[in-house]
Amino acid sequence: MTGRITGISGPTVSADAAGLKLYERVFVGHAMLTGEVVRIEKNRSVIQVYENTRGLAVSEPVEGTGTPLTVRLGPGILSGIFDGLQRPLQTLRDESGPFIKTAKALNPLDFSRQWAFHRLIKEGDTLHPGDIIGYVREGPFQHTILCPPHVQGKLSWVADKDIRLDSPVGALEDGTEIPGYHDWPVRVRRPFRKKRSPSERLVTGQRVIDFLFPIARGGTAIMPGGFGTGKTILDQSIAKFADVDIVVYVGCGERGNEIAELIEEFELLKDPWTNRTLMERTILCVNTSNMPVAAREASIYTAVSMAEYYRDMGLHVLMLADSISRWAEALREISSSLEELPGEEGYPTYLASRLSGFLERAGVVESGGGKAGSLSMILSVSPPGGDFTEPVTQSCLRTSGAFLMLDTALAHRRHFPAINWFQSFSLYGSELLEQEREMVPLEWEEARSRCKDILQKEEGLREVAEIVGVEGLQDPDRLLMHVAETIRLRFLSQNAYTEDAFSAPERTLSIIRGILDFYDEASKRLKEGIPLEELLTGKGLRGEGIER
Amino acid sequence: MQLSEHRYNTVSSIAGPLLFVQGVMQARIGEVVRIQSPEGKVLDGEVLEINGDTVMLEVYGITQGLDIKGTSVVFTDSVKRAPLSRDMIGRVFNGAFKPIDGLPPLFPETWAPVTGYPINPSARARPVEFIETGVSVIDGLNTLVKGQKLPVFSCSGLPSKEVVAAILRNARIMGREASSQERDRIRQAGDFVVVFAALGLTFYEYAFYETVLREMRSGFVAFVNMADEPVMERLLTPRFALTAAEYLAFERGMDVLVIITDMTNYCDALREVSTAREELPGRRGYPGYMYSDLASLYERAGRIRQQKGSVTMLPVVTMPEDDITHPIPDLTGYITEGQIVLSRSLHQKGIFPPVDVLPSLSRLMQRGIGKGHTREDHRAVSNLLYKYYAKGRDLRRLEAIVGRDGMTDKDKQMLDFADSFEGEFVHQGGARRSVFETLDIGLDILKRFKLEE
Numbered sequence A: 001m002t003g004r005i006t007g008i009s010g011p012t013v014s015a016d017a018a019g020l021k022l023y024e025r026v027f028v029g030h031a032m033l034t035g036e037v038v039r040i041e042k043n044r045s046v047i048q049v050y051e052n053t054r055g056l057a058v059s060e061p062v063e064g065t066g067t068p069l070t071v072r073l074g075p076g077i078l079s080g081i082f083d084g085l086q087r088p089l090q091t092l093r094d095e096s097g098p099f100i101k102t103a104k105a106l107n108p109l110d111f112s113r114q115w116a117f118h119r120l121i122k123e124g125d126t127l128h129p130g131d132i133i134g135y136v137r138e139g140p141f142q143h144t145i146l147c148p149p150h151v152q153g154k155l156s157w158v159a160d161k162d163i164r165l166d167s168p169v170g171a172l173e174d175g176t177e178i179p180g181y182h183d184w185p186v187r188v189r190r191p192f193r194k195k196r197s198p199s200e201r202l203v204t205g206q207r208v209i210d211f212l213f214p215i216a217r218g219g220t221a222i223m224p225g226g227f228g229t230g231k232t233i234l235d236q237s238i239a240k241f242a243d244v245d246i247v248v249y250v251g252c253g254e255r256g257n258e259i260a261e262l263i264e265e266f267e268l269l270k271d272p273w274t275n276r277t278l279m280e281r282t283i284l285c286v287n288t289s290n291m292p293v294a295a296r297e298a299s300i301y302t303a304v305s306m307a308e309y310y311r312d313m314g315l316h317v318l319m320l321a322d323s324i325s326r327w328a329e330a331l332r333e334i335s336s337s338l339e340e341l342p343g344e345e346g347y348p349t350y351l352a353s354r355l356s357g358f359l360e361r362a363g364v365v366e367s368g369g370g371k372a373g374s375l376s377m378i379l380s381v382s383p384p385g386g387d388f389t390e391p392v393t394q395s396c397l398r399t400s401g402a403f404l405m406l407d408t409a410l411a412h413r414r415h416f417p418a419i420n421w422f423q424s425f426s427l428y429g430s431e432l433l434e435q436e437r438e439m440v441p442l443e444w445e446e447a448r449s450r451c452k453d454i455l456q457k458e459e460g461l462r463e464v465a466e467i468v469g470v471e472g473l474q475d476p477d478r479l480l481m482h483v484a485e486t487i488r489l490r491f492l493s494q495n496a497y498t499e500d501a502f503s504a505p506e507r508t509l510s511i512i513r514g515i516l517d518f519y520d521e522a523s524k525r526l527k528e529g530i531p532l533e534e535l536l537t538g539k540g541l542r543g544e545g546i547e548r
Numbered sequence B: 001m002q003l004s005e006h007r008y009n010t011v012s013s014i015a016g017p018l019l020f021v022q023g024v025m026q027a028r029i030g031e032v033v034r035i036q037s038p039e040g041k042v043l044d045g046e047v048l049e050i051n052g053d054t055v056m057l058e059v060y061g062i063t064q065g066l067d068i069k070g071t072s073v074v075f076t077d078s079v080k081r082a083p084l085s086r087d088m089i090g091r092v093f094n095g096a097f098k099p100i101d102g103l104p105p106l107f108p109e110t111w112a113p114v115t116g117y118p119i120n121p122s123a124r125a126r127p128v129e130f131i132e133t134g135v136s137v138i139d140g141l142n143t144l145v146k147g148q149k150l151p152v153f154s155c156s157g158l159p160s161k162e163v164v165a166a167i168l169r170n171a172r173i174m175g176r177e178a179s180s181q182e183r184d185r186i187r188q189a190g191d192f193v194v195v196f197a198a199l200g201l202t203f204y205e206y207a208f209y210e211t212v213l214r215e216m217r218s219g220f221v222a223f224v225n226m227a228d229e230p231v232m233e234r235l236l237t238p239r240f241a242l243t244a245a246e247y248l249a250f251e252r253g254m255d256v257l258v259i260i261t262d263m264t265n266y267c268d269a270l271r272e273v274s275t276a277r278e279e280l281p282g283r284r285g286y287p288g289y290m291y292s293d294l295a296s297l298y299e300r301a302g303r304i305r306q307q308k309g310s311v312t313m314l315p316v317v318t319m320p321e322d323d324i325t326h327p328i329p330d331l332t333g334y335i336t337e338g339q340i341v342l343s344r345s346l347h348q349k350g351i352f353p354p355v356d357v358l359p360s361l362s363r364l365m366q367r368g369i370g371k372g373h374t375r376e377d378h379r380a381v382s383n384l385l386y387k388y389y390a391k392g393r394d395l396r397r398l399e400a401i402v403g404r405d406g407m408t409d410k411d412k413q414m415l416d417f418a419d420s421f422e423g424e425f426v427h428q429g430g431a432r433r434s435v436f437e438t439l440d441i442g443l444d445i446l447k448r449f450k451l452e453e
Ligand SMILES: Nc1ncnc2c1ncn2[C@@H]1O[C@H](COP(=O)(O)OP(=O)(O)O)[C@@H](O)[C@H]1O
Pocket: A225, A226, A227, A228, A229, A230, A231, A232, A233, A234, A416, A417, A494, A495, A496, A497, B361, B362, B363, B364
């Protein structure tokens, strides 16, 4: 299982180690860098190294671990800040300073912490992998302790008070000890009993999404947009306000300062639904653009495994990744250093299948423990030059349920969120309708189609106005243009730096209702002969005008 | 430093800046090598790739004159490091960190690897402290804060160096309370320093910058790789500069402003090496890893929690063919916290600095302005100016089609507003404006036009 390095090229290392398995985790060099076996040939194994290979020399040792790349799952993940390999970044900072200099392996979980444990089974019960042993309280949640994979048999004892993760929570009759945590291979999706169709809406607090392009719990959405179109702000706004139990935020190959900002804000701000600080419901997994590229590739798998773990407790989990393009680029860098035959734009030909495999890990499931939870995904995409025909956008498009296209022209006009209302779509509309009908009979549906209609007509009128000038338009058309503008400025836009950053469904509906009521009323008055100018200034109207 | 050196005479091939050596025993990635040419000239290089006992080297220098028989290579068993000391301040070095100002060599207090280490994201402090650049379009609408990286996107022929010079002359790293005496005190105390990296500049451009640097009251450190100097060194120069900046900021507690010009030359050098390595070319021939490579430079800007000092970065990018979607500005914009975009048409109108505010952006502005940072009305003034100017610009297109007479009075006013905004707010010539003056000018224009919808 051990061998020596024979070649190094970027993050890729060849070794003469025999007996390694594909995707086995290995330690590379004296510095014990983490790597993964990505190809096995007759006389050599090719290893993808997850850390910077500077300073690594040929003939240094390579050592197999016998297990694949894993993530450690157990109480204490919540509120954590991890890198792409699940190293706890705050612990790393406290131990070795502000710069990441070492490749040191650190335990992601705090083994010295005490947890009050409530057992749900007793001695003599038979235990299978995935069975619930008991739970501890982690923040507001009941964190279920599951029987680890490969552990099976009759229970000889089980803890019934406080536990610490460095000692077992129980043991089998054959003497096998059962830890309160387990390691899970990141590239394998966690099993479930049954997958269901998404049918509940996920309130994001962003009107343009909740109203025009709704996302379902357990659904997937992508947000492609050039730089400066507001992907990160939108991701972070949704992370703050979404109506879910747990948010897993992946900073994938993006800016360090953004993460600093996010951490500071989340430690202060409150979750609007529960009034607890946001950090209490958040897990961060960050591999900024200057951190090792290969770990960036792994980061989304590390994150999704943690997300699935909480989903299995019957919770609603939302995973946001900013940006999935950086993951794809990492994949491309790795592929090219393996000298694989490139597909479109240099991306490996398996880009699309990897992506759809990853997106399929979202969904509403019934876990082995019998609980129903959901994992939703919102991924931002950074197309080069803002050109949406590129492979990553196109591959995502095929498997995602909602497509929120961010428009550079809107962003330059500072219309945020810069979601283009003509090009974007959501496939969840019809499933969610049922639920909406119960909430507010028919109103959403009708308002939505009227709103779309007005915006569509405005577009046509705008072209006419380009030729004849606004003055040359008929009064009813000018009124429509005015209403459309109000919809854009007062309804579809939401400034992330104001109170309006979050809009609850009631508020969303009441704003659009106000605008549409104004339109109806003004149209009627116009027909009665009241001059348009008076209507636009609000003078010629009875009743209240538009809600701010 | 050097534990064990090995010399080899087994060069097997040479291709542009790359050299292949066979039969090497224990090479390390990133290891520094010294290459001796048949005439005895010594060049620096670095191990890029190892395959069995064959090692690929990148040579920082001109490989002309090297051959297979007479060239020898010494492997030094150490990675590239920069010699660091406070005495760097006031000095001028070449791209390989050798003094070119005729003064004696530096006595290093410490050494650090030039590639640096990533800042742990959880150790970063979020940038919030306002830097007054004295330029209205920046201070008023695209505010710069300590620890930010904010590039200037220029086009060939536009006065990017004059814009940078204006910032260098006028930047006050201290917030609003600083009086000018206080500012001088800070500069003299040496808490503020400029690190300047010239990449592939012509002598004419460099001479301009040198004059500006010498006239400044604050300290500076310059690293100069001129247009006729080795291209490979261009990949190293910004790394030396940033290693020096990090040392001054995080070991010495200073506020460091790093100017790197021109990043386009850097990227072209990167492409040259990539092509020589026969790597698969990405968009426009630039390598697929250019995003990560650029990030390894730009991300070195920042602040650290509970620590003094900061690295703020103002790189200059010349957009080839004036195209903002070209990979160099595109990838830069994806990494940096905004961009200041210069415009040819404003320049033709005689406006200085010719900054087009519509595509320009400072992503960290929101936290650095308002009460306690600049002035309470800053956000409102800037939002309004931006909004009306955007509208005015939109209307200019309409005006071109339907003529001014076909427009409403309100629209005509909006057009005039856009002209005044460009002529009075954006245009300031060589004058320095405090942020209060900037806001007052903005308020004045807004009041004059009374554009309430
Ligand atoms: N909802 C919003 N409200 C106000 N400003 C916004 C909003 N979204 C984006 N912005 C502005 O746009 C800038 C760029 O947004 P960001 O999310 O960083 O873009 P991207 O991630 O797409 O590059 C922000 O710094 C901010 O100034």
